[in-house]
Amino acid sequence: MPLRAILTGLILIALLPLADAQPKAQYAQPKAQYKIVTASKAGTYIQIGRDLAKYVAEPAGVELEVLESKGSAENISRMRFEPGVKLALVQSDVYQAFLDEAKAGNPDAGNIIRPLRLIMPLYDEEIYFVARADSPLESIHEIRNKKIGVGPIGSGTALTSRTLYQLMFDEPIPAASAQYLTNEEALAQLTVEKSIDVAIIVAGQPAKLFSDMKPEARKYIKILKLDEKAMESARAMKTYFPATIRTSSYPSWLTEDVPTLTVKAYLVTYDYGLQSTVGHLVRFADSLCTNFDKLQANGHPKWKQVRLELPPLRQGWRYYAPMEKRLRSCIASQPAAPAYTSSPPPRTRPCTEQEMVLGICKR
Template sequence: MFKKSVICVVSLALAAVFTLNTGQAQAAERQFVSIAAGWVTGAYFPMAGAISRIAFNNLKDDNIKVTAESSGASVANANLIASGNTDFAILQNDVASYAYNGKEGMFDTPVKNLLGCASLYPEHIQIIVRKDSGIESVADLKGKRVAVGPIGSGTTVNAEQILSAWDISFDDFQAEQLQARQAADYIKDGRLDAAFFTVAVGAAAIKDIATVVDIDVLDIVGPKAQQLLDEYPFYTQQPVPAGSYPGLEEDSTTIAVMAIMAARKELDSDLVYKIMKAMYTNLDRIKEAHAKFQDISVENALDGMTLPLHPGAEKYLKEVAVVKE
């Protein structure tokens, strides 16, 4: 009886060790992949979330787990790629160009391990103003209380460039560097007169403002806007249609950049290829995540791309004939 008990205990111990070792081996084989997104209230986060869910459902056999990570958006995301602290990033095409080429004062060291995967959708630079603020043009921002995006964001860069076309700097008004949700709350309770948002039309943060106070979207038009377009060719003029937000009764015209997905150069080409393929063969799932994602298509994957392609992305885009051999 004693011998049988010892044999039983030893057998159970060996089984436990085998199970533990198997679990450790499986954990070791699993590949954890991160996507730096942006504010939870913007469009980057639901995009990264949709990609992570698609990867989970389609790459189970490859033992790949993709997670969406909130961040300070475009500039911060480029720096996360540079430091190796994320694998993929969603960011503006203008900021991506500055990072890769090392724009002085913004990226003093070029981020050469930042490579392109695909262009996604246009992001409108929307200057939201309270109707009772008396602001009717960009020039009227002088002397007001204005949110210009959080530190390290593409929104702040866009704000600086737009204002410079009107010979305005942050010193000409009370500038606040806030996250989108904070800026929305500050406009609603009267602590701000206006805020810059570089987000897809229909963004939740702006809709939230419009349900509480009357707003306008400033037009960015005329000779100064054309000067801006000439100086920065990654900008395009885009409409913000009436009805995009509660109470918005007239169309506005603003400028836009492209949201793109980039990858760390060091990432395995096979991994990037698989995630690209999973994305584009499940576009219906991505389009469910946000109204603006209706514009995403593989045919437009190179529109506004300002980075060299990652070899894995290039392989997939050649396969679908977007990149020609």
């Protein structure tokens, strides 16, 4: 065979893999490796994080690792300093507490919070004040000077517990009264060891911790009620808002709806400027908007309470501009979605004449 023909054949063979690989190189873009910090494995945050990873991050070309944490306060610090953490779930009172500390001149708080940015508000998280079933306590404002499981150090629950106590009683919780325990530890010390009187737990309903309880749970625990007429409750409601823990969330053991307080959850990021990171987060924002219906249909029930909107923020709070721009553009192009309303509790009394006249009698 002539040398020229051999060389031509070898060149063609050498070019075949290149010709085959080139189209793949155009489309096989490596996924960004990001992390989101949430809360304990029995809480709502971690389920929200998993929903974001599956229905939002994956279609956006982001591999989102969902990490457990102690809660919001730790999440803010990890969002700021831990490599790879690009997203965090944070309670509104915790975020505001960092801003207040920064404004008061705390340099560490300012260094942590000032570069952080909000993506969007999510939903309200209910605050559970859990006591033993045989406890004489009935209402939230009766917990003064009781031994309280306030959540782990570094958690949003701990900050919420301390803030609520300060608001209600105009004094900090006594050091001897506060026990820094996980949710599971607090319930064990409440019901088994009986070394605390109340466990404060912050979680969006239905929370796995309570959903997994059997009917016998009502023999051991109860949830204290918010008495809106109490002076202490009025003080608390300057920062927190009234809410209801519904029997439909825990039908196996909760026998009646329980009025309580609530705090808002936010999705948070950092003020990134690196082009590749901005690009991935912008795609995440696009995916969040276009796949929002999947989150509401297939994700945790709390997604049904989330509205795809960017409301005005209080002073010192800022949205992440690149994601805000894309979300506002996408939201503007969407048909208006009806606001979520929970099913009303079953009526236990006859309708009044006034209710029938007003058309608000639901039998």
